[in-house]
Amino acid sequence: NAGVTQTPKFQVLKTGQSMTLQCAQDMNHEYMSWYRQDPGMGLRLIHYSVGAGITDQGEVPNGYNVSRSTTEDFPLRLLSAAPSQTSVYFCASRKGSGTEAFFGQGTRLTVV
Amino acid sequence: AQTVTQSQPEMSVQEAETVTLSCTYDTSESDYYLFWYKQPPSRQMILVIRQEAYKQQNATENRFSVNFQKAAKSFSLKISDSQLGDAAMYFCAYRSGYGSSNTGKLIFGQGTTLQVKP
Numbered sequence: 001n002a003g004v005t006q007t008p009k010f011q012v013l014k015t016g017q018s019m020t021l022q023c024a025q026d027m028n029h030e031y032m033s034w035y036r037q038d039p040g041m042g043l044r045l046i047h048y049s050v051g052a053g054i055t056d057q058g059e060v061p062n063g064y065n066v067s068r069s070t071t072e073d074f075p076l077r078l079l080s081a082a083p084s085q086t087s088v089y090f091c092a093s094r095k096g097s098g099t100e101a102f103f104g105q106g107t108r109l110t111v112v
Numbered sequence: 113a114q115t116v117t118q119s120q121p122e123m124s125v126q127e128a129e130t131v132t133l134s135c136t137y138d139t140s141e142s143d144y145y146l147f148w149y150k151q152p153p154s155r156q157m158i159l160v161i162r163q164e165a166y167k168q169q170n171a172t173e174n175r176f177s178v179n180f181q182k183a184a185k186s187f188s189l190k191i192s193d194s195q196l197g198d199a200a201m202y203f204c205a206y207r208s209g210y211g212s213s214n215t216g217k218l219i220f221g222q223g224t225t226l227q228v229k230p
Contacts, residue, residue: 033217040121042203042220058217090157092218099145099164101218103157 002026006091006104013081013111021076021107023091030096032074036060036087037106043090049074050096081111114139116206118221125194126229132179133189133224135204143209146180146187147218152200160202163187165209191226199228 007022025032033048035058045058049068063085065077074093078085091104115138125131137146148160163171163180170178175195179188191198204221 035218035220040222042116042118042222043205043218044220045217048217088155092157099162100159106155106157108155 004091004093004102004104006089006107009105009107011107011109013078013109015081015083015111017081019078019081021078021089021091021109023074023076023104024072025074025093025102026072027093027095027102028071029093029098029102030071031094031101032068033058033092033101034064034066034074034076035090035092037090038087046076046089078109083111085109086111114141114144114206114208114219116204116219116221118204118224120224121222122225122227124227124229125191127194127196129194130190130192131194131226133191133202133204133226135187135189135221137185137187137204137206139185139206141208145207145209146178147205147207148176148178148187148189149203149205149220150198150200151203151223152197157203161189194228196228196230199226201225 004025030051034046035043037043044060047066049055089107092101094101117136144165146163150158150160161173161176175192177190201223203223206219
């Protein structure tokens, strides 16, 4: 059982480059979310989805896009990377009727 | 909007002793869930314990227990018989109940780094 899989685990980008962080879950969970973790700020919600075809903004959505074409996948796109987007990114999923959220192992992104 | 506050950036405890991590939250909702997550150096987010707001009884999971004070909006985590493997960052988190449109979101505190001394 793979759970929530994030790729890549580490990434270095130059300012202005674009990239996609991948997130896939094999538990048929309806809810999927992206968070960023910064020192002293905990985890903050970027975007979330309550099902295929449905996405919404979280607390810090600027500079990021998401789509949810399938139940399994929820990629996060950085349109034009900025140093302020240097962070650790987590994807999480949860069954609609469930309580517990399951997290991927995170992606450490550095923008230089 | 809901907020979660952890006012202790760092805590330390002697191995085998007990430590309590503090968390306060603010909400106008009556139906919600509270969680404590552990993040070891591996970066993995591990659920330690959860509490449903409608339950008066404090949740317990082995050496981990909570003191849930709903009126005071306080949700502290007690770790008994601390072990070296308990050293990690701990996050308190809030989620709305099923009747809310916010039910997909977890709101996290700033985190508390726990050091366990041998």
